[in-house]
Amino acid sequence: NAGVMQNPRHLVRRRGQEARLRCSPMKGHSHVYWYRQLPEEGLKFMVYLQKENIIDESGMPKERFSAEFPKEGPSILRIQQVVRGDSAAYFCASSPPLREVSDTQYFGPGTRLTVL
């Protein structure tokens, strides 16, 4: 009964490098959400994906950030040319295929990105 898996748990990058964060949803879940948490703040929604589709990316910065959820494999959040302000914890959540009002999202342990 594996939960949402994220890797790596910790990622260190220098300014200008690329960061790739991976998320495997719970078994049977086909909806994935990414959130970002800055230090001492609550989580902020970034993007909502279903298999091979981006449903809502309204919370994601327009530049340098992209997300995908391919037919096979994990969801990927990609940050190009990282800057110090990208340092944060990035959480992935998943939910089952049938969306209902009370659907619960289940969160992974997060990836803590540090940009030097």
Add this chain to the structure above:
Amino acid sequence: DAKTTQPNSMESNEEEPVHLPCNHSTISGTDYIHWYRQLPSQGPEYVIHGLTSNVNNRMASLAIAEDRKSSTLILHRATLRDAAVYYCIPISGTYKYIFGTGTRLKVLA
């Protein structure tokens, strides 16, 4: 989106009950009230949710006011492992969970 107000922090002694309040006076009739908690260096963990009636599960109880403008998460016997930030989140057919600053619960041994 419904706004929530929670105390910044609360303390409890171990083995005693804890009542964590949340004010959500702008909640709409179809908003479910979800509670999550976030332990240090972990992702948010689902605790409980409800619409109108009080709810119980193995982790906690949720008491919802009759006018639905507030709710209270009840931990019946706090343990040291319950030390976390607790968030109440009204949800109405949206996937964009809005996390406020939550209540940081300290449990004293």
